[in-house]
Amino acid sequence: MISCLEDLPDELLLDIFSYLSPIDLFISFSYINNRFNSILCDQSIQLGIQITNNNYNKINYFADYFTHIYICNDNDIDIRQFNNVRSLILGPYPKPTDELLNQLVEQPLKYFPYLTQLTVYQSLSTWYSPPSVRLWTQLFTNKFSSRLKHCSLPGRIFALPTTFFYCPSLRSLSIGGCSLRDLPILLSTLPNLKFLSTDLWGIADIKNQSSYHHSNLSHICIKFNQQTIVLEELSCLLSYVPYLKIFTIEGTQKHDTFNIDYWYNVLISQFEYLKNFYCTIRLSDSIVNNKIDINYIRNFNKLFSQMKLYRRNHIHSFTHRGGALELALAFINTNANALSINIKINPNALALMALVLSNA
Numbered sequence: 615m616i617s618c619l620e621d622l623p624d625e626l627l628l629d630i631f632s633y634l635s636p637i638d639l640f641i642s643f644s645y646i647n648n649r650f651n652s653i654l655c656d657q658s659i660q661l662g663i664q665i666t667n668n669n670y671n672k673i674n675y676f677a678d679y680f681t682h683i684y685i686c687n688d689n690d691i692d693i694r695q696f697n698n699v700r701s702l703i704l705g706p707y708p709k710p711t712d713e714l715l716n717q718l719v720e721q722p723l724k725y726f727p728y729l730t731q732l733t734v735y736q737s738l739s740t741w742y743s744p745p746s747v748r749l750w751t752q753l754f755t756n757k758f759s760s761r762l763k764h765c766s767l768p769g770r771i772f773a774l775p776t777t778f779f780y781c782p783s784l785r786s787l788s789i790g791g792c793s794l795r796d797l798p799i800l801l802s803t804l805p806n807l808k809f810l811s812t813d814l815w816g817i818a819d820i821k822n823q824s825s826y827h828h829s830n831l832s833h834i835c836i837k838f839n840q841q842t843i844v845l846e847e848l849s850c851l852l853s854y855v856p857y858l859k860i861f862t863i864e865g866t867q868k869h870d871t872f873n874i875d876y877w878y879n880v881l882i883s884q885f886e887y888l889k890n891f892y893c894t895i896r897l898s899d900s901i902v903n904n905k906i907d908i909n910y911i912r913n914f915n916k917l918f919s920q921m922k923l924y925r926r927n928h929i930h931s932f933t934h935r936g937g938a939l940e941l942a943l944a945f946i947n948t949n950a951n952a953l954s955i956n957i958k959i960n961p962n963a964l965a966l967m968a969l970v971l972s973n974a
Contacts, residue, residue, distance in 0.1 A: 628653070640654060640679060644679070673695075677695040677696050677697075678697060681700045682699070683699050685702075685714065686703075697725060697728075704718070705735025706768070709740065710735070712744075715743075715745035715748075716745045718745075722759070723759055726759065727761070729762050731762075732758075732764070732766070734749065735769065737769070753765060754779040755778070755779060756780070759783075762784065763784060764784075765787050765788070766789075767789050768788065771790050772789055772791065772793075784804050786807070787807060788811040788812070789812050794850060801855075805829075806830055807831050809832075809833040810833075810834050811835040815840065825853075827853070827855075828854055829857060831857070832857060833858075833859060833860040836851065836861075837864040838865035840865075856887075859890070860889060
């Protein structure tokens with residue numbers, strides 16, 4: 615009995631397809647019938663295509679099939695042909711050229727109507743190039759499709775806008791940096807933002823800060839770019855995001871003394887909605903006490919009974935899990951021989967944790 619290729623189950627067809635190059639696969643089987651088109655468009659199938667000068671002309675044949683594109687070479691390519699792209703990454707090596715950025719910002723509603731995720735890596739020297747400025751402006755003035763929900767601009771520093779900014783569609787934003795003074799301005803332009811990641815610079819005058827509150831931001835990752843974290847600035851930051859559920863902070867503490875009770879007083883006021891807290895603080899050598907009795911901590915409370923001591927890259931660390939709501943604190947010394955504390959506990963036991971660390 616002679617059987618046709620179409621009689622084979624999808625599993626065998628996929629196995630056969632794996633022996634073909636993506637370009638040959640699409641040229642040979644696309645548009646034959648609905649079944650083959652459905653298999654080729656299956657979101658679970660990921661095909662990587664390396665674009666070269668030899669095959670670039672063939673890409674046009676099935677450009678509409680591309681949904682995730684990662685541009686990481688120097689080949690001249692017109693990204694405007696990929697009208698069905700959902701996720702677009704430009705860079706990091708090499709950084710996108712001005713020509714590529716110009717393609718991105720030229721009528722994005724027309725050429726990228728389904729774009730939901732955008733990542734653009736830029737070097738410092740291109741921040742203020744015309745296509746870069748145009749990209750920044752168009753992102754925050756709704757020139758892209760309302761489907762664009764996630765945007766990452768590593769290295770891009772937020773500056774006060776020269777035009778009216780307002781982008782209700784963005785749900786996630788990662789940028790290179792923002793000042794604490796400008797943070798409420800940034801947040802006010804993104805009313806539906808759920809996630810923000812940025813480096814943060816503090817300011818001297820905390821008293822004159824905005825009383826702005828963001829009602830939707832629930833997950834924030836902050837890295838303090840200064841020699842020491844000022845708790846007043848941290849408190850000011852948290853006041854902008856009263857409904858925070860997940861908070862990640864990284865910074866340096868170079869004072870001669872470190873009082874975790876002060877940190878406790880700042881953070882405990884924000885625990886009404888907080889479910890996860892992750893903190894990495896680099897301490898100066900004069901702060902860290904290397905004499906930590908792990909058995910004492912384990913016996914102090916049953917919450918700490920599973921705490922473990924481990925070594926990673928010449929740094930000792932403590933880890934612990936406990937409670938439905940998790941809290942994580944990490945104190946990392948710049949000295950390779952110093953200790954690192956990494957504790958995850960129930961927020962209700964935060965006072966006990968402060969006592970344990972102060973007595974360690």
